Amino acid sequence: MDANPSPVESVDRALRILQLLSRSATGLTLDELVSASGLPRSSLHRLLAALKHRGFAAQYNSHSPYFLGSEAVAVAFGYYERMDLRTLIRPVMVTLQQRLQETVHMAMLDGGDVVYMDKVESTQAMRITSVIGGRNPAHCTGVGKAMLAWTYPTDEAIRMWIEKYAPLTGRTRNTLTSPARLIAELARIRDEGHAVDMEESEDGVRCVAIPVFFGKPAPVAGISVTAPKGRMTVGRMNEIAAELKREVIERMPPGSD
Missing domain, CATH: 1.10.10.10 (Winged helix-like DNA-binding domain superfamily/Winged helix DNA-binding domain)
Incomplete structure (x- = not known):
């Protein structure tokens, strides 16, 4: 003990x-x-x-x-049943923004989209189009892919999701519009524990994201850190992923088996 x-x-x-x-x-x-x-x-x-x-x-x-x-x-x-996710997750978002000095989002999965429920803006200059209450196709975003990977944890399950919400529309030249590539990417996300958005939703914008479980088997939300690609080298993205995992796992229970 x-x-x-x-x-x-x-x-x-x-x-x-x-x-x-x-x-x-x-x-x-x-x-x-x-x-x-x-x-x-x-x-x-x-x-x-x-x-x-x-x-x-x-x-x-x-x-x-x-x-x-x-x-x-x-x-x-x-x-x-009664918990207010925004109230519970907001302190984690503020802590992450203060440590990383980048924009932090909280989103939920709604069918084929993510809906942004909260946002803590970066103190550094950047342009990003996300707004609270706004939507983006889930497969285009880091936070969406992070939730998809565990909400649909098998290749067959994600194929059914793709069939339901097809086609996989392209937002940029980097968007994963091939079902096979998206399925492979979600498998990688499950292996590594985090998702990335390499300018797949907006040109010049990258993000790192992880799911939030609160003890449930499927994610109830996702948290992402977003920044211009100039500040989002691969090395820094790996550092941010580690920081996200430490903060969320420490303060929010992981998913149940």
């Missing part, structure tokens, strides 16, 4: 128990919880009783294993 001390030990212990229960689909016995948590049996029994009282832990009978309770599931799903 985490060796860092918690400011409130009893609360920390209860949260550790919830973490352990959430990782076992078949439940954990009291002995297994004692072994995994390192907590004294008597303390663990009291904490489990409190969690059961609030519905965050469950037990079929006094001799059965402990499971994550229905209230824990209700709280989690209720939160996801």
